[in-house]
Amino acid sequence: MSELTLTVMRLGFLAVLWLFVIVAVQVIRSDLFGTKMTGRATTTARRGGNPTTARQSSAAAAPQQRQQAPAQQPRQRRGAPTHLVITQGSLAGTTVALQGQTITLGRAHDSTIVLDDDYASSRHARIYPDQSAGAWVVEDTGSTNGTFLDNARLTGPSPLQPGSAIRIGRTVIELRK
Amino acid sequence: MTTVESRAVACAPQGPAPVRRNTELSLLVFAALVPVLAYAETGLAMDGRLPAGMLGYGLGLGSFVLLAHLSVRRFAPHADPLMLPIAALLNGLGLVFIWRLDKARELHPNYPAAQNQLLWSGLGIALFIVVMARLKDYRRLQRYTYLSGFAALVLLAVPAFFPVRAGDFGARIWIHLDGFSIQPGEFVKILLPVFFSGFLMVKRDALALASRRLLGLYLPRGRDLGPIVVVWTLSLLILVFETDLGTSVLFFGIFVVMLYVATERTSWVLFGVLMAGLGFWAVAHTEGHVRGRIDEWLHPLAAAPGAGVGQIGQALFALGSGGALGTGLGQGHSWLIGFAAKSDFILGTIGEETGVTGVIAVLVLYGLLAERGLRTALAARDPFGKLLAVGLSAAFALQVFIVAGGVTGAIPLTGMTLPFVAQGGSSVITNWALVAVLLKISDLARRPAPGEPLQPGTQP
Numbered sequence: 001m002s003e004l005t006l007t008v009m010r011l012g013f014l015a016v017l018w019l020f021v022i023v024a025v026q027v028i029r030s031d032l033f034g035t036k037m038t039g040r041a042t043t044t045a046r047r048g049g050n051p052t053t054a055r056q057s058s059a060a061a062a063p064q065q066r067q068q069a070p071a072q073q074p075r076q077r078r079g080a081p082t083h084l085v086i087t088q089g090s091l092a093g094t095t096v097a098l099q100g101q102t103i104t105l106g107r108a109h110d111s112t113i114v115l116d117d118d119y120a121s122s123r124h125a126r127i128y129p130d131q132s133a134g135a136w137v138v139e140d141t142g143s144t145n146g147t148f149l150d151n152a153r154l155t156g157p158s159p160l161q162p163g164s165a166i167r168i169g170r171t172v173i174e175l176r177k
Numbered sequence: 178m179t180t181v182e183s184r185a186v187a188c189a190p191q192g193p194a195p196v197r198r199n200t201e202l203s204l205l206v207f208a209a210l211v212p213v214l215a216y217a218e219t220g221l222a223m224d225g226r227l228p229a230g231m232l233g234y235g236l237g238l239g240s241f242v243l244l245a246h247l248s249v250r251r252f253a254p255h256a257d258p259l260m261l262p263i264a265a266l267l268n269g270l271g272l273v274f275i276w277r278l279d280k281a282r283e284l285h286p287n288y289p290a291a292q293n294q295l296l297w298s299g300l301g302i303a304l305f306i307v308v309m310a311r312l313k314d315y316r317r318l319q320r321y322t323y324l325s326g327f328a329a330l331v332l333l334a335v336p337a338f339f340p341v342r343a344g345d346f347g348a349r350i351w352i353h354l355d356g357f358s359i360q361p362g363e364f365v366k367i368l369l370p371v372f373f374s375g376f377l378m379v380k381r382d383a384l385a386l387a388s389r390r391l392l393g394l395y396l397p398r399g400r401d402l403g404p405i406v407v408v409w410t411l412s413l414l415i416l417v418f419e420t421d422l423g424t425s426v427l428f429f430g431i432f433v434v435m436l437y438v439a440t441e442r443t444s445w446v447l448f449g450v451l452m453a454g455l456g457f458w459a460v461a462h463t464e465g466h467v468r469g470r471i472d473e474w475l476h477p478l479a480a481a482p483g484a485g486v487g488q489i490g491q492a493l494f495a496l497g498s499g500g501a502l503g504t505g506l507g508q509g510h511s512w513l514i515g516f517a518a519k520s521d522f523i524l525g526t527i528g529e530e531t532g533v534t535g536v537i538a539v540l541v542l543y544g545l546l547a548e549r550g551l552r553t554a555l556a557a558r559d560p561f562g563k564l565l566a567v568g569l570s571a572a573f574a575l576q577v578f579i580v581a582g583g584v585t586g587a588i589p590l591t592g593m594t595l596p597f598v599a600q601g602g603s604s605v606i607t608n609w610a611l612v613a614v615l616l617k618i619s620d621l622a623r624r625p626a627p628g629e630p631l632q633p634g635t636q637p
Contacts, residue, residue, distance in 0.1 A: 009218040010505035014531060016211055017538045020266060023207065024259055024545055027200055031258075 081136060081162050081175045084127070089171030090116045098136070098175075102128040105168060106141075119145045119169025127160070135159040136175060138166055145169060197258040198250050204262035205246055209239040212269030215506055219277045222507035234276070237295055238269050241302040245309075252309040253620035257553060260619070263546045264597055264612050268298050268605065270539070271598035273506070274526055278519050281512040290519050290600050297602035301609035308613035315617045319561050322375025329368035330411070332361040333428075337418045362424045363594075363603040366576070367611055369428065370568025373435045378560050381439040408432045413456045420466040422457075423591035427575050429453055434571040435564055438554075474589040488514070492525035492584045496536075503532030519600040521592055524584045539598070540581065547574040550615050556622035566618045569611050 084096045084103065096103065096113060103112040106124040115124065121143040130137045139157040140147040147154045148167040160166070166173045213235040220228030242265040249256055276291035312318075318325070377384070412425040433449030461467050477489040486494070491514045498504065509529035514522050528536045550570025557563045576593055583590035594604040 006218075006222055006505055006508070009214075009221065010503065013211075013215055013218055013506065014502065014534050014538070016214060017531075017535060020204075020207055020211055021538055021541050021545070023204065024263065024542075027197075027204065027259055028545070028548075031197075 081160075081177055083176055084113075085174050085176050086113070087165070087172045087174055089169070091171065095176075098129075100129055102126055104141075105173075106143075113173075115168060115171055117169040117171050120171070121145070124168055125154075125166070127166075130157075130159070133159055143168075196254050198246075198254060201249070201258040201261060202246060204258065205242055205265055208262040208266035209235065209242060209269065211266055212238065212273050215270065215273045216276070218505070219273060219280075219507035222505055223277075223280055234272060234291075234295065238265070238272060238298065241299050245302050245305050248306040248309040249616060253616050255624040256616040256620040257549050257623070259549050260546060260612050260616055263542050263549075264609070267539070267542055267546075267597035268301075270527075271523070271595075271600075272298065274523055274598065275519050275600050277507055277530075278511060278523075278526060280507075293602070294600055294605070297605045298609075300602070301606040304606055305609040305613040308610055308617070312614070312617055315565065315614060315621070316559060316561055318371050318565070319375050319378070322372055325368040326372030326376070329365045329372060332365050332368070333411075333415055333419075333424070335361055360601065360603040362421065363601075363607040365424070366427070366431075366572045366607055367569065367614065369431055370435070370565055370572060373432055373568055374561050374564035377435055377439040377564055381560075384436070384440045384442075384445075409452050409456065413460065417460060417464065420464060421592065422467060422470065422589070423576075423579050423593035426453070426579055426591065427572065427593070430575045431568055431572050434575075435568045438567045439564060470589045470591070474583075474586065477586055488522065489584070489586055489590055492522050492528075493586055495525040496528035496533075496585065499529040499532045499536075501532050502534055503528075503530050506530050520594050521580060521590075521599065522584055523595055523599045524581055527598075540577070543574070543577045543596070546612075547577075549619075553615055553619040553622055557618055558622060562618045562622065566615060569615055573608070573611060 081098060083098055086092055086094045086096075091113070094113075104123065104126045105111055105113045105115055105120070106122050107115055107117070107120050108122040111123070123141045124143040125138060125140050125147045127136055127138050129135075136159070137157045138147065138149060138154065138160050140154040145168075149158055149160070150164050151167075160175045162175050162177050164175065166175075213231065216231050216234055217227055220226060220231065242261070245261060245265075249261060272291060272294055275294050279291050409429065412429040415421055415425045415428065429449070433446060433453075436445045436449070437443070457467075461471055473487045473489055477493055478486050479490075495509070495511060495514055499509070503509075507530070509526060511526040511529055514525050524536065524539075527539060531538075547570045550566055550573065554563045554566035554570065557566055573596060576596055579588070579591055580593040580595050580599075582588040583593070594601040596608045597605060
């Protein structure tokens with residue numbers, strides 16, 4: 001056998017071996033961040049339903065969430081934000097799927113996201129889709145301590161960019177794709 | 178309000194959860210093709226032509242793992258998709274390397290080994306299928322807690338009562354029946370985690386909570402120390418009477434890992450490491466066999482008078498001459514590793530012929546297999562399954578560490594087989610059964626519970 005063939009086979013074998021490792025890692029990755037969750041969420045959305053998805057199974061946080069009537073049902077565009085994630089505060093880890101309906105935040109029990117936060121008002125803020133702008137908008141609903149978008153206190157309705165952080169008291173909420 | 182309606186939607190069936198059996202099948206095809214490629218390369222390099230038995234080996238192992246895959250489809254449809262392909266790939270690579278060493282020279286003992294190894298792999302996969310089919314619910318193993326503990330002790334003790342044979346290289350871990358030998362200690366790798374998980378499930382609260390705080394450490398009560406002392410003594414007894422360092426480290430290691438997982442107390446790990454260190458220090462000073470191993474680890478290149486370097490030195494030279502990319506399959510000089518080249522030192526051959534790139538790939542595969550085991554433990558819903566999955570993964574990972582560390586000179590060498598790769602019938606069979614039990618646990622862990630809402634936490 002020629003030297004060249006053997007060298008090619010030697011390197012080829014190593015490449016194939018590592019390819020297997022990479023494929024295996026990809027399988028693990030798709031297992032972790034698979035399309036499973038979003039698939040379910042969109043199925044539910046099409047059926048006109050259930051806005052909240054609590055990934056955290058902590059019994060304390062989850063049962064407080066209430067469903068909100070889907071007031072409007074705009075079609076979801078591709079790449080549009082699909083959920084809110086609570087990144088800090090007592091509800092940290094909870095996600096709420098966005099289905100085109102207004103989401104209210106506050107200590108009041110009928111809020112979409114019931115904030116268990118000493119610095120939150122009963123009706124603190126709301127997040128709603130603005131049809132004309134084609135974006136989600138956050139608005140302070142007369143809270144005592146204010147709502148902060150990226151460290152600036154809200155004075156009127158402001159459009160939300162994915163990844164920007166809304167802070168209410170000790171709770172931080174982010175819009176994610 | 179549409180609340181009622183949306184509740185009804187949440188409870189409606191949402192289609193089957195992804196079972197990922199097709200992913201497993203495609204990975205398995207991949208895993209069967211890689212050894213065939215390796216086989217062809219070895220044959221081309223050594224004989225200049227494609228080896229005659231290429232289809233035989235490829236199809237042989239391929240059909241075995243296909244049967245295993247079908248049994249998973251039938252009996253554990255939700256199981257993890259990665260464990261079976263990784264095990265199949267490691268087993269296939271092992272077959273190629275053993276076959277390659279067979280060709281190199283008639284290495285002593287048992288030649289040819291590759292056919293036997295293929296046969297043992299077939300038996301291992303048969304046992305895999307039996308476990309898949311017969312073990313309906315792994316939680317039933319809990320009933321056999323003390324039985325499996327007793328069986329493990331018997332299996333560990335049996336070789337000590339058999340006459341020692343010249344070919345055993347110091348360790349008395351084999352039972353010789355006419356024609357072949359079995360290593361009962363290998364089966365202990367499954368029995369012990371069953372015993373420990375059953376035992377710790379009952380005792381873990383006492384071990385975790387009833388402790389005094391001293392210097393920031395939680396010291397266990399004297400009476401809770403009982404089991405750890407018993408296990409420690411037993412592992413030292415194995416070491417003394419059978420001079421088998423590997424099994425006793427494995428034995429003790431599994432226990433400490435499971436104790437830590439069950440109680441979440443770091444102090445148990447500290448205790449375990451301290452006691453192990455103390456015991457081995459004492460044994461190393463009294464037992465010549467163990468002391469010899471430590472000397473060879475400290476001075477691997479010290480040549481014995483009239484002979485070359487010792488076995489670790491040979492393995493280090495093999496790894497060194499492999500370099501980054503290796504000499505290529507079939508082009509190394511692995512027969513220069515005079516001792517146990519096909520079993521304990523097979524990592525030396527892998528290192529010489531595929532280089533550090535290949536060795537790391539193999540170690541990553543072991544790591545992935547262990548990771549899937551631990552992942553199964555995280556996902557398992559019952560404490561027994563969690564502990565069992567942790568114990569089995571720990572047994573597997575510890576064995577790889579012990580033998581790979583020994584061959585590369587990181588820790589003193591102990592006689593253990595590299596799981597799935599090294600020659601050794603008992604080892605291959607046990608590892609296939611171990612993967613089968615892990616897959617069973619994973620099947621139950623990943624299966625959606627009947628009637629469970631698929632979006633937890635949405636109901637007020």
